[in-house]
Amino acid sequence: MVWLILLVLLLPGALAQQLREQIRKYTLDNGLRVLMVPDKTAPVIHFNLMFDVGGVDEAPGLGGIAHMVEHMAFKGTPTIGSLDWTKEKAALEAVDKARADLDRAIASRAAQEEIQRLTAAYNQAREEAKKLALPNAIDQLFTNNGEQGLNASTGYDRTDYRVSLPSNRLELYLRVYADVMLNAVFRSFYEEADVVLEERRQRSENDPNGALSEVFLRTAFQVHPYGRPLIGSREEIQGYRVDRAMAFWKTHYHPNRAVLVLVGDVEPERDIQLVRRYMGAIPRGPARPNLNIPAEPPQAAERRATLEYNAQPSLLIGFHKPTYPNRDAYVMDMIDSILTEGRTSRLFRRLVIQEQAALNVSSSSASPGFRYPNMFTISAQPRAPRTTADLERFIYEELERLKNEPVGSQELQKVRNQTRAAYLRVLQGGPGLAQTLAFYELFFGGYQRIFEEEAIYNTITAEEIQQAARRYFTPQNRTVATLVTRGGSR
């Protein structure tokens, strides 16, 4: 969700100029773009390696494979994490063969004893492979060297790998990630698929917000992959096989589809030599394949979904809208702030303070992704004895107000000030800035785009806000998902 905030940020002139002059961009022969931002506050470097690959790139039935591959890219290479690569390679191939034999036997409804025998052989093969591996070797290297924030995340549109290290570990970082891009080994694959299944339980099944969000997206997007759960369904996760995951990796994760950002104690002209030595060794891959992702057809009538769940009630409302660079996407960012940014925002004031009907209310102007037309969403939790129906009524009244009355100049100015200050705050944090730059470089046709957005927001008029509200906040363009307490009346 960090992305959603970043998009509405603005940068005032002098600072923008200063930052702009500091940023160095290089493009290697293999297409990898490298951005460096010197910042001498402390002898550390914040790294962000981002690929334009995510959930939308998955074939049907392979839901969540981008996320699974994100996990697997931490499993090392032949030279990082293997005790004897020749033997381990053979052992990993034996695991795959044993798994394939078992799958075939199950599919052909073989005798119970046969399945038991093959299951035992498969488990035995996994044990043999494990004996030849040093698990989590990448983490071990970075831990030894004082890492902070080693992590990765997968979205519908992108995947990024991040870590911060003391600045003299630059070569270690490059040695490790270049090797991963060249030679990733998906060891302990089936154990990790079990881990992902637990992650799915934790985030999407046992968390009421996660569960409601899945129902909401499924209802709102009936054709486009934004409607599929990013982590995959349970059945899909159980069906992951190493060859299909490896095929996804080899199809998509290439230097020409990635941006590497370094923020911190760097000297660009010197450090780019080291970057070239390692990252330059990775061959260019194919361009993003055309997967013919179908467009979501315009919605014709309101859609509603209910989730019965062992939790207190909750409400999620969404409206389809265009994405950037369509001007309306920026207009909807302004509406997002007007509705829920701060205690004086319209929905907070109305629902939480005046009506005392909600515990909280929030909104997002670009959910759940950015590459394709997305949604404006509003989420709220009623305060007993008020109900989600009460909240819907108040929210729709406020949306009508946006359509019928122009926003005052003072309110408009407040929203501009808020976005401006928020942007400056992002510049204070190294990892946040690294991520923002990677994102703009990958999805907005260049990081420079950051410096052009203030002008767009500053020219948005009260009339445009009114028009956008009328265009998108209509009942037929609306999807409503409600969490209803199981066995309860609300």
Added chain:
Amino acid sequence: MKALWSLLIGLLTLSLAQGVPADWPDPFKMQFQRIQPSAIQPTRVQLSNGLTVLLIEDRTLPFVNGRIYLRAGAIFEPEDKVGLSGIFSSVMRTGGAGERTPDQIDETLETLAASVSVSTDNLFTSVAFSTLTENLDPVLQIWADILVRPRFSQERLDLEKGRALEAIRRRNDQPTQIAVREFVRRINEGHPAGRISSVASVQSITRDDLVAFHQRFFKPNVAVLAVTGDFNTQEMVARLERVLQGWQRGEVTLPSFPPPSPKPSIYFVQKETNQSVIYMGNPTVTAYAPGYSELDLVSRVLGDGFNSRLFTEVRTKRGLAYATGGAQTQGFGWPGFFYGASISRVEKTAEVIELMLAQFRDLRERPVSQEELELFRNNILNAEVFRFTSRQAVAERIARTQMLGLSADYYEQYVRQIQAATPADLQRVMQQYVRPEQFVIVVVGDRRQFDKPLSSLGNLIEVPLE
């Protein structure tokens, strides 16, 4: 689309590796110097009313940030008013201050894109501000009014009480939230840190309670303010003298409490869910007692990150959990605790509990390898440079150190102990302070799906959900 996919898979073989260029170094043999961070020292000033101020100028961005700490922690709430400090900090910020109504404060701050926030934990209440330099004067005035002259509007108190009651209604929605709450409550039993709010305790809170809490703890001579950013130190001190004029010294006496006395048991909460949330541990020592540094180090071997024992055994080898780990918490004033946790598949609940217990026992019975010790020691020492990446974080850390009465070289002592620790030291503190047979174990899960009844693992106490 399907056709495209089978084509791709058909073309790609399982040739996983092409190797790396021959001149690339072995990453495990790469050597790097440990970077010794150059410590930033704030300027220290005492205002005429006794307030200590720590200042660090930083002209890189046009911002000023500040945070003042007061010993007005949740543990000092009256026993029958648990939840007071949370409501206090909300209404202090939202209930109006000085000459301004609640709406005027919100409107002014949001128009200036500035923030003033009040937050409370067990130890401190802190009041922070963040503003663009150009708006420093009006924001500093509002911050000072909220700090010294809060109005605690009755209307906003009622609003926050209502929201707190709704939060209580919702606090059993997530299994992890239940487990953390019950664990903290049980492991701190007998100490105020283990209390949790109730509908009755929240309902009983009045405006007079807020005023009394403010009068009792908010005195400049026992507070420390950290300010960083785009300002001139002398001018800032003059500004602070001006906005805090009239805030008078006073005596603050803090009660002391006996340490927690938890009752070892398995505390079980029935919840329909397909994972069990498991927490286990016992109280150990304060963060300034002998043995703390070694406990911190061995707790990382147990539960910090991908190469820790819990992660390796529960997640990597067996795929039983996505989230698992453990730590030694920092105890200031009363002992911290040493714990492990897992969110694991429900039909393996007992197996995971036993597996976790075995990790604690092993650390008592056998010394860790020198290699394992070095991994986590190196992490602590090499990560030291990250303590200085933000000036505001540096100033706030020093402010807290002073408030807690720790010696100025508290952290340096910790580092020296980390550098000196041996496998035998880690085993010694494990044997001395960590006692699996006396653990508080909290399990939230669905008993109908457990692999074994929890009563077979120890004394079982069922905790009903309110």
